[in-house]
Each structure stands twice: as structure tokens, then as C-alpha cells.
């Protein structure tokens with residue numbers, strides 16, 4: 749990420765410019781792969797359900813934060829059905845505006861819509877049972893990702909969980925000049941998570957995605 753660190757300003761402003769032009773639809777959120785949304789959500793549900801429930805050490809169902817939420821695709825089908833309250837954060841105001849209608853009646857249980865880059869977000873201390881970060885870490889520089897994850901840890905309730913679900917490259921850092929992001933390999937992601945002082949409590953690869961896209965891994969951290 750050496751080059752990007754030197755051009756950090758344009759790395760972020762180019763991404764903002766890219767997302768402003770994307771239609772506020774499920775297809776827009778998934779770069780044309782709207783058809784995989786159900787497989788994605790079902791995989792996430794099975795993953796998260798390993799941690800939720802009653803009893804010692806279980807993660808609570810009070811409040812979740814959807815990071816890089818877009819129009820709220822994940823909030824609508826994964827988080828609002830499982831948590832009492834959900835907060836959304838995204839850098840694109842148009843997506844959050846769309847979320848207000850897209851989420852429908854259950855959208856009344858959204859606590860906050862934060863229009864903010866994750867690199868600038870300071871989530872409220874001790875507020876969240878789950879912080880869900882999907883398909884957005886590639887928009888943060890290494891240092892910003894590490895610092896953001898540290899702030900997320902402070903924002904967890906007891907037995908809370910941070911989940912990263914994202915594209916993973918086979919080797920090294922693969923830049924995407926179109927949306928101004930990077931895709932990192934698993935070793936790099938592991939090392940950034942470690943730098944943030946977080947422990948990986950569970951990890952899975954999402955199955956049944958199209959062969960031509962990056963592999964997607966889900967990591968539970970605390």
C-alpha cells in the first residue's frame with residue numbers, strides 16, 4: 749500500500765466520487781452481482797447464529813452497527829431481524845437516504861444514520877453487540893483500518909463481536925483503480941487484525957459464490 753499512503757487524499761476522494769455515481773440498488777451495492785445477495789445473507793446468518801442466543805458468553809441481541817452499509821442490504825435482511833436496534837454508517841449520503849425507504853417498516857428500529865468515512869468514525873463506547881464490516885475494508889488504508897478496528901473494540905458490549913466479511917486475494921495487495929480500493933490476501937488481513945489487538949475467534953470462507961470473483965472470508969474478532 750506504499751503508493752496509496754502517499755496519495756491518501758485521492759484514494760479516499762476517488763472512492764467517494766465512484767460511489768456517488770452508483771445507483772442505490774442491491775445490484776449497485778454488489779457491483780452487478782445482486783443475484784448473490786441471498787447466498788451471502790444466508791451464509792452470514794449461519795455464521796452469526798453460532799454466537800447469538802441465551803447463556804454464558806453469548807453475544808447479545810441489543811444493538812448492531814452496519815459499517816459501509818450502503819442502502820442497508822445487510823441491515824434489512826441480516827441485522828434488523830436479529831437485533832433490537834441497528835445503526836448504519838456510510839460515506840455516501842444518497843445511499844443512507846435510500847435506506848430510509850428501502851428498510852420499510854422495520855427501519856423504525858434504526859437508531860442512527862451516520863454519514864461518515866470509517867476512517868473518521870468514532871463509534872460510541874460500549875454500545876454494540878455486533879459491529880458488521882462487509883465489503884468496505886478495501887477502502888481504508890492499512891493504518892486507518894487498524895485504528896478503526898481498535899475503536900470498534902472499545903465500542904463493544906461484553907461478549908460483543910466484530911465481524912469482517914470481505915474479498916481476499918490469492919497473494920499480496922491487488923488494487924482496483926475503478927472504485928479506488930485494494931484487495932488484501934489473508935495473511936495481510938490477519939496481520940492488520942493482530943496489529944489492532946484483536947483475536948480471531950472464528951473464520952470461514954463463504955461457499956457457493958461465482959468462480960470468477962474473489963474468494964470471500966468471514967472473520968469473527970474480539
Ligand SMILES: C[S@@+](CC[C@H](N)C(=O)[O-])C[C@H]1O[C@@H](n2cnc3c(N)ncnc32)[C@H](O)[C@@H]1O
Nearest residue numbers: 767777816818821838839840865866882883887
Ligand atoms: C461494495 S459496497 C457494500 C455495501 C454493503 N456493505 C453491502 O454489502 O451491501 C461499499 C460501500 O462502502 C461505502 N464506502 C466506501 N468507502 C467508505 C469509507 N471510507 N467509509 C465508509 N463507507 C465507505 C460505499 O459508499 C458503499 O456503500
